[in-house]
Amino acid sequence: MQRRLIASVLLGHYLSAFTALGIPLFMPRILADLAPDAPAWSIGVLFVLPTLCTALAAPLWGHFADRHGCRLSLLRAHAGLFAGFLLAGFSPSLELFVLALIIQGGFGGAMAASNAYLATQLAEGELSRTLNWTQYSARLALISGPILLGLLTAQGLGIELYRYLAWLPLLAFALILPLPADTPQHKPGTATAPGRLAELPADLLRLLGVQFLFSFAMVVTLPYFIPYGESLGLANDALIGLLYSLPHLVYLLALPWAQRQSANTLVAGLLLLALGNALQFFCDQAQWLFALRLLSGAGMLLGFVGLHRCLSQRRRQGVAGRLFGWFDASGKWAGTSAGLAAGLASQHYGNASPFLVACVAACAALLLARPLVLLSRELPA
Incomplete structure (x- = not known):
């Protein structure tokens, strides 16, 4: 029963992630069909608008989940994506x-x-491993979505792609519907129980800070990766696309190995991520880029596995919705901020500058993460 539950949730998440993450890359083409006179800056605004709305709404939906049930909130998420x-x-x-x-x-x-x-x-140990697999489904969607949707846009499809993709989160809704409902810790319409906020982990702000900086460091290098690769002499778009995807491929291929590590890998992951970004900032020869992208991918993998272990160890009964809502909101705010920072840095300091910004963010995350990991050793694995 538990295997079927996990498989249904992961498949449903992949379907929704494929829907939401695959289409933004083609926003310029869709906007050109819908509003050809729209200014160029509107592409960037529309690109980040759903992420910004998710960042604003996630804590509220987390509170809703704790009061009315997390399965109901999950059904709401798939239905909301379908409607949008x-x-x-x-x-x-x-x-x-x-x-x-x-x-x-x-x-x-x-x-x-x-x-x-x-x-x-799920129990804490199983939860930590499953969180890595939800991230796996997101990485898989990031790779497969643009490729498959690119084939469709090549056939001339534009805004109508949205109406076809809408059926995927509806299918995800159908997968979740028969799963067992969780029991809210207090009845809807009653006052919040005294001390309920105290049930959130005491070091929640530190955890959210690490999540923000870690997510920021990963995202800030992405928007201008193509001009960065061209500045190193890479003229083949397919090769640039491969290099762009390498960190995600590392996650997909090496996750089973990383999950078997007994020690928390968060600090090691942030160190590798900082080093990989610093070396990419100073890199002036394209032949080194393959190895450096693999290094960044190893940092991303170990960072996620360690951070998910910290997160699962701080799960509390009755506040799971708010904990994961705030955690997700922190990552969404990081993505929105990283897009803005990448634009400003690239405009004033060149296409390689986002890698230096990412290195600084990873180092700052490292300073916050060490006490988090030390405390985690006293918590159940």
């Missing part, structure tokens, strides 16, 4: 399309909802 994509697919104007993106982000959030539901069903 269906509306986007039939939008006749830019204004309605913007509303659809707001619905997609504000009522979505399948990652946090999936993890919160799993936290109500």
